[in-house]
Amino acid sequence: MTAFDNSYARELAGFYTPWAGAVTPAPKTLKFNAVLASELGLDPVEWTADVLTGATAPVGATPIAQVYAGHQFGGFSPQLGDGRALLLGEVIDSHGNRRDIALKGSGRTPYSRGGDGKAVVGPVLREYLIGEAMHALGVPTTRALGAALTGERVLREAGPLPGAVLARVASSHLRVGTFQYFAAQQDHAKLRQLTHYAIARHYPDAATADVPALALLEAVRDAQAALVAKWMGLGFVHGVMNTDNMTISGETIDYGPCAFIDTFDERAVFSSIDTGGRYAYANQPPIAQWNLARLAEALLPLIDEDTDAAIAKAVPVINDFAPRYEAAWTAEFRAKLGLTTAQDGDADLINALLAALQGKADFTQSFRQLAATLRGKDALPDSSALQAWMPAWRARIGEDKNAVATSMDAKNPLYIPRNHLVEEALDAATAGDTGPFEELLEVLAQPFLAQAGKDRFALPAPSDFGRYTTFCGT
Numbered sequence: 017m018t019a020f021d022n023s024y025a026r027e028l029a030g031f032y033t034p035w036a037g038a039v040t041p042a043p044k045t046l047k048f049n050a051v052l053a054s055e056l057g058l059d060p061v062e063w064t065a066d067v068l069t070g071a072t073a074p075v076g077a078t079p080i081a082q083v084y085a086g087h088q089f090g091g092f093s094p095q096l097g098d099g100r101a102l103l104l105g106e107v108i109d110s111h112g113n114r115r116d117i118a119l120k121g122s123g124r125t126p127y128s129r130g131g132d133g134k135a136v137v138g139p140v141l142r143e144y145l146i147g148e149a150m151h152a153l154g155v156p157t158t159r160a161l162g163a164a165l166t167g168e169r170v171l172r173e174a175g176p177l178p179g180a181v182l183a184r185v186a187s188s189h190l191r192v193g194t195f196q197y198f199a200a201q202q203d204h205a206k207l208r209q210l211t212h213y214a215i216a217r218h219y220p221d222a223a224t225a226d227v228p229a230l231a232l233l234e235a236v237r238d239a240q241a242a243l244v245a246k247w248m249g250l251g252f253v254h255g256v257m258n259t260d261n262m263t264i265s266g267e268t269i270d271y272g273p274c275a276f277i278d279t280f281d282e283r284a285v286f287s288s289i290d291t292g293g294r295y296a297y298a299n300q301p302p303i304a305q306w307n308l309a310r311l312a313e314a315l316l317p318l319i320d321e322d323t324d325a326a327i328a329k330a331v332p333v334i335n336d337f338a339p340r341y342e343a344a345w346t347a348e349f350r351a352k353l354g355l356t357t358a359q360d361g362d363a364d365l366i367n368a369l370l371a372a373l374q375g376k377a378d379f380t381q382s383f384r385q386l387a388a389t390l391r392g393k394d395a396l397p398d399s400s401a402l403q404a405w406m407p408a409w410r411a412r413i414g415e416d417k418n419a420v421a422t423s424m425d426a427k428n429p430l431y432i433p434r435n436h437l438v439e440e441a442l443d444a445a446t447a448g449d450t451g452p453f454e455e456l457l458e459v460l461a462q463p464f465l466a467q468a469g470k471d472r473f474a475l476p477a478p479s480d481f482g483r484y485t486t487f488c489g490t
């Protein structure tokens with residue numbers, strides 16, 4: 017039996033609606049993450065397809081739909097909430113960390129607005145795959161516990177598609193938008209309660225700060241600066257950085273129209289609905305800062321009773337995002353380039369590299385190729401813009417070229433979820449064959465190690481794959 021300990025349901029009455037998942041015609045498990053289940057102390061026997069789809073709640077669960085608000089593409093929605101998700105409860109994992117277990121696609125809730133409360137197999141397995149890949153790449157992220165088919169056909173733009181549910185694990189589902197909801201209601205008592213809860217759960221040191229709400233803001237800022245720097249180092253574009261999709265914990269959440277860049281392009285946008293490029297690759301750091309400013313606004317009443325004084329305290333915290341992000345970003349790319357010390361010109365060196373890659377070279381492969389040149393391999397094309405950049409870098413790295421190459425290969429993945437491979441795997445799964453999904457998942461579990469017979473997984477999309485567009489029809 018799963019040892020649930022549901023602090024959110026217990027301590028935060030008024031922050032959710034108790035709810036149950038929909039009963040579905042023919043639940044069938046597609047994938048169960050046994051390794052993660054064991055880390056969470058779950059008994060796999062209990063996690064049947066009925067449980068994974070939400071039709072049956074496991075013993076000890078208190079299924080609830082959480083309420084939150086959020087800025088979506090800059091416009092404020094005062095009430096969003098779990099429109100098709102349920103938080104089953106929390107468990108303490110084998111490292112002593114509290115983790116949420118939630119479902120996505122488990123049916124309508126009081127927060128569904130116009131939506132059907134459902135999810136379909138492609139996007140469910142996409143979130144499974146990319147979350148697990150991000151975890152293997154060392155990025156803080158929600159994870160996939162399992163995925164199950166519902167046996168239902170769900171109508172989407174492309175036609176009727178197989179319905180599915182994702183079971184997701186997160187260190188919590190607290191979002192910037194959770195704070196915004198109670199701030200918009202001007203419910204300062206609940207805002208204070210939420211702040212206490214978030215601090216106790218994620219940043220206990222903030223509890224003893226002079227102004228705990230300000231210390232929470234600082235902690236979230238630093239976690240997000242570190243997270244976005246990791247995204248940038250991997251060429252990852254989240255695609256929907258709405259404030260309801262930004263966690264307090266600093267984990268990546270809600271893999272919808274996200275994608276990884278092939279040929280480097282700092283303006284890269286993949287989501288069909290992001291026509292203005294609000295969430296383009298290079299915009300992610302300023303958007304994270306913008307979202308943190310929304311969190312700061314929500315927290316103002318707890319920072320100081322006097323609004324002007326509260327603003328005076330919050331503004332420097334938000335302004336400090338930029339230097340903190342820059343430091344995290346520089347550290348990230350230093351490691352990618354095998355630099356073990358910090359020097360003044362490092363940011364210029366990195367920016368010169370990115371300028372050389374822009375529109376010309378595969379982002380992921382380039383770093384592996386640079387490492388290969390240190391082993392005497394002629395890995396870069398002669399015409400490569402990197403050739404001109406290389407001498408400055410070679411002069412900057414340590415003497416022991418093999419050691420540098422080894423450290424680079426431990427930092428720069430050989431395998432990322434290539435868009436064309438993800439699409440191929442999801443198309444097959446939608447048609448009933450999960451073989452390609454399983455193979456891709458397995459390759460991505462060891463992203464830094466060359467795997468025999470898996471060469472094609474390291475390659476960019478063939479040119480006939482064309483421009484990649486992701487759809488929000490999740």
Ligand code: AMP
Nearest residue numbers: 096097098099100128131132133134270
């Ligand atoms: P997302 O963009 O997926 O983060 O979702 C934004 C909001 O829309 C959240 O409140 C979701 O719960 C809700 N939502 C998304 N898809 C659906 C759906 N099919 N049915 C009901 N609510 C949905």
Ligand code: MG
Nearest residue numbers: 260261269270
């Ligand atoms: Mg969301």
